[in-house]
Amino acid sequence: MRAVIAEDLALLRDGxxxxxxxxxxxxxxxxxxxxxxxxxxxxxxxxxxxxxVRLPPTFTNEGLxxxxxxxxxxxxxxxxxxxxxxxxxxxxELLSDGAGGVGYLLKDRVMDVGQFVGAVRQVAAxxxxxxxxxxxxxxxxxxxxxxxxxxxxxxREVLALMAEGRSNAAVASNMVxxxxxxxxxxxxxxxxxxxxxxxxxxxxxxxxxxxxxx
Amino acid sequence: MAGAGAGTGRAVPPDTNAMSKDVSDRGSSAGAAGxxxxxxxWIARLFRATAGFSxxxxxxxxxxxxxxxxKWRVTSFGIFLGLAVTVVWAVTGAHYFWxxxxxxxxxxxxxFQGAIRRALRTxxxxxxxxxxxxxxxxxxxxxxxxxxxxxxxxxxxxxxxGLAIALAGHAWLVPMLPNNREQALRERVAVLxxxxxxxxxxxxxxxxxxxxxxxxxxxxxxxxxxxxxGMADELLDIDPAExxxxxVDARIAAGDALADLRALVRGIHPPVLADRGLNGAIQAxxxxxxxxxxxxxxxxxxxxxxxxxxxxxxxxxxxxxxVVKHSEASTAWIQVHLADGKLSIVVGDDGIGxxxxxxxxxxxxxxxxxAAFDGTLRVSSPPGGPTLVTMEVPCEPSSQKTSPS
Numbered sequence: 359m360r361a362v363i364a365e366d367l368a369l370l371r372d373g374x375x376x377x378x379x380x381x382x383x384x385x386x387x388x389x390x391x392x393x394x395x396x397x398x399x400x401x402x403x404x405x406x407x408x409x410x411v412r413l414p415p416t417f418t419n420e421g422l423x424x425x426x427x428x429x430x431x432x433x434x435x436x437x438x439x440x441x442x443x444x445x446x447x448x449x450x451e452l453l454s455d456g457a458g459g460v461g462y463l464l465k466d467r468v469m470d471v472g473q474f475v476g477a478v479r480q481v482a483a484x485x486x487x488x489x490x491x492x493x494x495x496x497x498x499x500x501x502x503x504x505x506x507x508x509x510x511x512x513x514r515e516v517l518a519l520m521a522e523g524r525s526n527a528a529v530a531s532n533m534v535x536x537x538x539x540x541x542x543x544x545x546x547x548x549x550x551x552x553x554x555x556x557x558x559x560x561x562x563x564x565x566x567x568x569x570x571x572x
Numbered sequence: 573m574a575g576a577g578a579g580t581g582r583a584v585p586p587d588t589n590a591m592s593k594d595v596s597d598r599g600s601s602a603g604a605a606g607x608x609x610x611x612x613x614w615i616a617r618l619f620r621a622t623a624g625f626s627x628x629x630x631x632x633x634x635x636x637x638x639x640x641x642x643k644w645r646v647t648s649f650g651i652f653l654g655l656a657v658t659v660v661w662a663v664t665g666a667h668y669f670w671x672x673x674x675x676x677x678x679x680x681x682x683x684f685q686g687a688i689r690r691a692l693r694t695x696x697x698x699x700x701x702x703x704x705x706x707x708x709x710x711x712x713x714x715x716x717x718x719x720x721x722x723x724x725x726x727x728x729x730x731x732x733x734g735l736a737i738a739l740a741g742h743a744w745l746v747p748m749l750p751n752n753r754e755q756a757l758r759e760r761v762a763v764l765x766x767x768x769x770x771x772x773x774x775x776x777x778x779x780x781x782x783x784x785x786x787x788x789x790x791x792x793x794x795x796x797x798x799x800x801x802g803m804a805d806e807l808l809d810i811d812p813a814e815x816x817x818x819x820v821d822a823r824i825a826a827g828d829a830l831a832d833l834r835a836l837v838r839g840i841h842p843p844v845l846a847d848r849g850l851n852g853a854i855q856a857x858x859x860x861x862x863x864x865x866x867x868x869x870x871x872x873x874x875x876x877x878x879x880x881x882x883x884x885x886x887x888x889x890x891x892x893x894x895v896v897k898h899s900e901a902s903t904a905w906i907q908v909h910l911a912d913g914k915l916s917i918v919v920g921d922d923g924i925g926x927x928x929x930x931x932x933x934x935x936x937x938x939x940x941x942x943a944a945f946d947g948t949l950r951v952s953s954p955p956g957g958p959t960l961v962t963m964e965v966p967c968e969p970s971s972q973k974t975s976p977s
Contacts, residue, residue: 418847443834445844447856466830469823495860 359482362407363388364395364421365440366414370465374408377468381475392420399428399435406482410465411441411448422448426455434459438481441465444489450567453486458563461487461523480523486563487523494518506568508550516543521566650678672720676713683709703742707735771944774937782836789832797825845885849875853885854906861892863904870909874969880945884908884917884965887938887949891919891961894934899923899959915967918960925957935961 361383365371368390375385383406387398392413399407407428409421425437438461439452449462461481467489468474477487509517519529526544530537544562551568553561657671687705694701714728804818837843845853851869858865875881888906895904901923908917929935929951939949947965 412843412847442830443837443843445856446859447844447852450859464830466827469827 359406359479360384360386360402360404361478362386362398362402362404364390364398364407364409364413364424366390366410366412370410374468377471377475378408378478383478391415392424395421395424396428399424399437400431403432403435406436406438406478408438408440408478411439419448422452426451429455429457429460433457434484436481436484437461438463438478438487440468444492444495446492446495449488449492453563453567456563456567458486459484460563461485462492463487463489464491477523485523486521486566488521488566490522493521506551509547513543513547513550516540517547517565520544520562654678676716676720680709680713683712697746700742700746704739707739711735767940767943767946770940774940774944778840782840785832785836789836790829793825793829793832797822797829800825841882842885845881850881850884850908854888854908857885857889857892858906861896861904863896863902865892866903866905868905868907868909872910872969876910876915876967876969880915880947880965880967883938883941883945883947884915884963887942887963888917888919890934890938891963894927894961895919895921895923895959898927899925899957901957901959910967910969913966913968915965917963919963920958920960923957923959924955925953925959926955927951927953927959927961938963 359382361378363371363374363378363385365374365388371388371390375388378385386402386404389395389398390413392415395409395413407425409425411419411421413420413424422439425439429435429437433455434457436459437452439448440463441448442465444462444464452460452462459481461477463474463477467477480487506514515533516529519532524532526537526540530540533540547565548561551565553564553568654671654675657674661669661671684706687709688702691701691705692698711728711732714731718726718728800818800822804815804822807815807818842853842856844856848856849871851871854867854869858867876884888908892904892906895901899921901921904919904921906917906919908915910916929939929949935949935951942949942963942965945965945967947963950962951959952962953959
């Protein structure tokens, strides 16, 4: 699987390259500043890219903007955005094209190597992975407005876990219920959020987006 | 021409000018201060012209438009002219001493220049000093004219009387003028002293909080992490299972330390504010509020001055926190706009009202923080609502651009 990495700190960049290489990724390019990110993404069209939000020369959110622009040019280009902090606003911007294949995680998550690599693979496969902190910060909002207000507490829990990018099986084991029960909850969520039956993956993204937009 | 230069500087120091603008914003002696600035400028210009014309200057050549040599030439020319007419008078028979009039005409601008320069050097009542100096020169000129014209009846007594009455009237009026510039400046200094102390207090308290948070948070967690790693190192060969458990502990401690640092950074300078400026940061704040908030933000593309941006951000955050905590509102709204060098922020809600800024430290802290920028905070919150928190801060966009997009 071909990967592109964008990270300005050499220590972390080398660490990411080593980590991904050890897990059978082929890191085709590792760039260190904002202006080269877009070129690398469009040039290589990797199976997955891991990009730091904050890059030189402005050290603001160039990585994020490059990711959004790359996905505008190549819809659905799988990108996992890493950051020292997570901001629900950015999560919403990343997801707003509704195409999936997007992840937004705290850099801390790299410490749990197994889970991190799992997240990279999931993004590569077109899934959506949101950091639990994004999800929990949004969960802290009392949900009053429609249409999320229509969801039961249980359904909202399922939606939160979906937003973190977990599969049905993972959600089921987390909530200690059967996978079948989870499928039923998810079907209910789709109906309540007026998501027409289509590609299941896409509906998951749309559901998460509705959740982030609440 | 440092004399004239300094005179100009004193008449209208640029910051004094700005200050008088600020003062006028506060509604006190606006007109008086502005007026005296204009008069000062006008006098300075006149003074410069006079000094240039008379050509007398002992000042450094670099400080004026007039090259030193040229001025010296004009002065020498004046002296030469005086001598020349005297010679002409002597050669033509030395009758009535008419060159006295020429000398008088040449000396008059010098006398005015000297008097005005001296007057400008006084502190405080400069207008009065100027008036006295000009009156003195006019009186002396009268005496000289009286002497040159054959000192008959001492008619200059009448202009003397007129000048003296005018001067006495001026001197009598000055202390009675309300809110003169001096008074306005004194008030301004008092405000600045108070707000500066407030700003420093806030800063010192912040620093202390940061120190404590670091000490009890990230630092403690890093120590624990180091201990776990050290013990894991010792146990690696003897008890691999326990070593692995300690490694997991270490990883958790590292994660907690990072979480602490993140929370700390958010409190100092929220990353989203650094990334997106006030506009984006307020949108991010709104996203975290559990009730619908309508944000109308009208800000220029250029970033605001960073300290103002930060103070405004924390002010909005505090106002929104209050809405959520106390107002029982179902909707809220934020209006932000920059016009006429003033940043205006209104945070309103449809809650129960009755908010009192005197209670609780949140709004007071915001008020003190804004005061450091001459900003103000007003709260209108009648029982039954709605609550409106209005903040205004003088502010210009800085040259720094928002992130390239």
